[in-house]
Amino acid sequence: MSIQPESAVILVADDDAFIRHMLTRYLEHEGYQVIEAANGEAALKLYFDHLPDLVLLDALMPGVDGFEVCQRLQTMTQGNLAPILMITGLEDEKSVDQAFAIGVVDYVTKPIHWAVLRQRVRRLIHQHRLERQLREANYQLQQLTVIDSLTQVANRRRFDEYLLQEWDRALRGHLPLSLIIGDLDHFKPYNDHYGHQAGDRCLQAVAQALDHCSSRASDLVARYGGEEFAVILPNTAMAGAMQVGDRLVKAIQALALPHAASPTAPIVTLSCGGATVMPRADLLPANLILTADQALYQAKGRGRNQVRGTAVVLPTPEPWFSAKP
Secondary structure (H helix, E strand, C coil): CCCCHHHCEEEEECCCHHHHHHHHHHHHHCCCEEEEECCHHHHHHHHHHHCCCEEEEECCCCCCCHHHHHHHHHHHCCCCCCCEEEEECCCCHHHHHHHHHCCCCEEEECCCCHHHHHHHHHHHHHHHHHHHHHHHHHHHHHHHHHECCCCCCECHHHHHHHHHHHHHHHHHHCCCEEEEEEEECCHHHHHHHHCHHHHHHHHHHHHHHHHHCCCCCCCEEEEEECCEEEEEEECCCHHHHHHHHHHHHHHHHHHCCECCCCCCCCECCEEEEEEEECCCCCCCHHHHHHHHHHHHHHHHHCCCCCEEEEECCCCCCCCCCCCCC
C-alpha cells in the first residue's frame, strides 16, 4: 500500500495533552503533518482551516465532545468529509454503535496499540484518497457530457436540461423566464474566407465573451448549435433580457474580430433574439424557443448586429361554455 504519508495531513483532537503529544510525535515520526486541537470547538475550526486527510478524535472531551464534533462535521460538510478515527476508552456496545451511527469510520481503544493505529491510519488515508480521485474523475466525466468541447460553455444537452429545469421552477413559482438566442452574422463567409481553424478560434473567443456577460450564477450560456449561442435567464422579465441582449451584441463588437467577407460590417457581429414568458401548464419550453427564434429573424432582417425581443404569444383559452345550437 503506497500512500506517500509526507503529503497527508492529520487532525488530532484530544483534551489530554499527554495523549495528544504522544499521538503527534508518533504520527510525525511516520511522516505525516499533524495539527493539534485541545477541544471540540478548536477541532471544528481547524478542520475547515486545513481540510485534513484524516481526523483522530477523542470521544470524551469537556464541552463539545467527539460525538458532537462528528455530528457537526457531517452536517456542515453534508457528509463529504475526511474519515474520522475515534480514539476512546469506551468499549460498551452502546458507545460503539453510537460512534458508527454518526459517521465514525473506525475506532481504536485506549491504551493505544500503536501498530494497530499505524495500519488503520494508513488504510483510511489510502481509502480517502481513492474516493477523492474517484469523485474528481466522476466530475470530469460529468463535465464532458455537459460542456461543449470547442467553446467550453454549456452544450446543447445541458441547455435542454437546464431550460426544462428552470421552466418547471418558474411554473411553480409564477416567475418570468427569458431566453436569448444569438447567431453570428455571415459566419459561413467568415469560414470560407479565413478557414475553419480561424472559425473555431472565432467561436471560442465569442463564447468566452458571451460567458463574461453573464452576471448571475443562475444564468446559463450555451452553444446552441454551429454558430448559434443561447442564454437562459431565470426570473428575468423582458426589460432585463433586452439589457443582457444588448450587452451580448456590444461584447462581440468590442472583440473587433476582422471580417473582410461580411457584406454588412468589417468585424464579426452578433444578432440576438429574446423572448420572455410566464410559464403555464398549456405552454411548452418549445414556445419560448420558437419566439426567441422569431425575434432573431427580426434582428437579422432589420440590419443585423442588434437585439430584438418579444413576449411569448399565449394561446387563446377555449371557452368554458358550450354554444347553444
